[in-house]
Amino acid sequence: EADIYQTPRYLVIGTGKKITLECSQTMGHDKMYWYQQDPGMELHLIHYSYGVNSTEKGDLSSESTVSRIRTEHFPLTLESARPSHTSQYLCASSSGQGGETQYFGPGTRLLVL
């Protein structure tokens, strides 16, 4: 089982609140990713990082931001949550040159009321 952790696992929050979803991995992987997944739909890449101080936006437009101050930590922040942000958020990490296996965390299910 992969050593990648996400907290909280479930979050119910009101519109307009600021939230941070935590993701940590202990595998020493340089690359980390955030995906958004709605029920029955494919995963969409919203952010990724090649390493410390590197962050890039993914394919799906997202109002969230990320930071990568430490190799093992890749938090995602929503400054002002909206109902349209309700979804499952999956964090992943990988090592290597590209196309390698990504290891996923258990996910955070977010519900914005």
Add this chain to the structure above:
Amino acid sequence: KNQVEQSPQSLIILEGKNCTLQCNYTVSPFSNLRWYKQDTGRGPVSLTIMTFSENTKSNGRYTATLDADTKQSSLHITASQLSDSASYICVVSDRGSTLGRLYFGRGTQLTVWP
């Protein structure tokens, strides 16, 4: 447009039976293809990975096939168990960037009944 299509969308089988899930892709240039298993409320876990030159790969009761010419893959599950109930996601990677861009299918939701 790079896409990954999976069929069927959902499948119900009885415990002990076999089943086959399909994946068609248009991703180019092709690097590798993975099948992931995603249990409800969990993140996906890699089952198999195949590169261009590989036709078949097994992982216990799971056997994946790849036809790179027709851009099709299948995942065969033998002697299904209740714990096989999950979403099975086909993921194709291109080799056009250092990121190793991944293209995800929507998954096949498999339910195994006792």
